[in-house]
Amino acid sequence: MSQEWPLWEVFIRSKTGLDHKHVGSLHAADAAMAMENARDVYTRRMEGVSIWVVESKHIHASNPDEADSMYDPANDKVYRHPTFYVLPKEVEYM
Amino acid sequence: MSVNKLNYILQLADNALIIGHRISEWCGHGPILEQDIAITNTALDHLGQARSLFQYAASLYNELPAEERAAIAPNLNIAADQIADEDTFPYHRDAWDFRNVQLLEQDNKDWAYTVARSFFYDQFTVLHYTALRSSTDATVAAIAEKSLKEAKYHLKWSSEWVIRLGDGTEESHARMQEAINELWAYTGELFMASEADTAMLAEGVATALDKIKTDWFTNVYAILSEATLAMPDANAWMHAGGKTGTHTEHMGFILTELQYVQRAYPNMTW
Numbered sequence: 001m002s003q004e005w006p007l008w009e010v011f012i013r014s015k016t017g018l019d020h021k022h023v024g025s026l027h028a029a030d031a032a033m034a035m036e037n038a039r040d041v042y043t044r045r046m047e048g049v050s051i052w053v054v055e056s057k058h059i060h061a062s063n064p065d066e067a068d069s070m071y072d073p074a075n076d077k078v079y080r081h082p083t084f085y086v087l088p089k090e091v092e093y094m
Numbered sequence: 095m096s097v098n099k100l101n102y103i104l105q106l107a108d109n110a111l112i113i114g115h116r117i118s119e120w121c122g123h124g125p126i127l128e129q130d131i132a133i134t135n136t137a138l139d140h141l142g143q144a145r146s147l148f149q150y151a152a153s154l155y156n157e158l159p160a161e162e163r164a165a166i167a168p169n170l171n172i173a174a175d176q177i178a179d180e181d182t183f184p185y186h187r188d189a190w191d192f193r194n195v196q197l198l199e200q201d202n203k204d205w206a207y208t209v210a211r212s213f214f215y216d217q218f219t220v221l222h223y224t225a226l227r228s229s230t231d232a233t234v235a236a237i238a239e240k241s242l243k244e245a246k247y248h249l250k251w252s253s254e255w256v257i258r259l260g261d262g263t264e265e266s267h268a269r270m271q272e273a274i275n276e277l278w279a280y281t282g283e284l285f286m287a288s289e290a291d292t293a294m295l296a297e298g299v300a301t302a303l304d305k306i307k308t309d310w311f312t313n314v315y316a317i318l319s320e321a322t323l324a325m326p327d328a329n330a331w332m333h334a335g336g337k338t339g340t341h342t343e344h345m346g347f348i349l350t351e352l353q354y355v356q357r358a359y360p361n362m363t364w
């Protein structure tokens with residue numbers, strides 16, 4: 001068994017109403033310690049108002065080797081963007 | 095305004111300075127990166143509290159009538175014609191003029207000792223600052239209000255380490271218990287009233303330490319129980335004297351490092 005504490009991924013909400021964003025990772029023995037370590041490492045300069053931590057092993061990531069088949073097919077599907085609608089002048093920014 | 099008030103504020107300020115300095119010695123030496131940052135944050139919190147209190151102490155000193163100031167200046171190792179600022183008290187006094195409790199000058203030794211020392215102190219400061227929020231002195235009340243938020247987090251951190259090590263492996267349990275037992279005899283002083291404590295209590299500036307004591311025992315017992323650690327004897331013999339300038343051998347070593355630059359190059363600034 002490894003002597004290292006498990007790795008955790010840290011997500012911070014920078015202010016109420018915004019979403020949690022991945023900010024980095026850290027080592028901790030359990031969730032309580034991960035939360036405190038996240039507070040001390042990632043929010044000491046007023047970066048956030050809410051923290052999520054999740055053990056890295058619970059994150060399932062897509063395989064970079066499959067990028068060709070995963071993402072390239074979306075490249076020529078312009079009709080998936082709502083760019084063919086004519087917007088009324090009043091709707092300035094969308 | 096009185097000399098007692100100045101001494102009372104110096105008790106609070108010296109506590110914050112000395113625990114902050116002790117904890118800061120871990121900077122760059124923490125067991126893992128994350129805890130190194132955590133404990134250094136805490137050291138800076140304590141130093142921040144010390145600054146506010148020393149600034150207040152300096153203003154109290156400067157407001158004293160000239161003859162009273164002259165009378166206590168030699169005791170504070172300050173030139174009689176000198177105006178005090180926040181650096182005067184930390185950098186220009188010698189060990190016997192410091193009024194921190196002896197608990198806080200004790201060695202870091204290992205993580206268990208460091209955690210135990212903070213745990214005993216954090217349990218005290220949370221109760222103490224809570225009570226001081228209703229001090230009749232507006233500055234004391236304001237500093238207590240701000241410091242309480244930090245103290246609550248410090249207590250959460252130290253309590254969780256007491257539980258983690260106490261209820262951990264056989265070795266961590268033994269070492270945590272040893273630290274609790276060894277530092278126990280220094281906890282009594284937190285609740286012994288000095289002349290300044292008594293005088294300030296009468297004016298409503300300070301708070302009754304014996305009232306805090308009961309809650310402190312209850313709260314410490316709760317965490318030690320959860321940590322599967324034995325509570326030392328409540329009636330054990332206790333060290334005393336820090337509040338009136340009697341310190342353990344550690345104090346001189348702390349000041350040697352803390353004051354080195356000011357002693358080598360008096361009044362230098364950068």
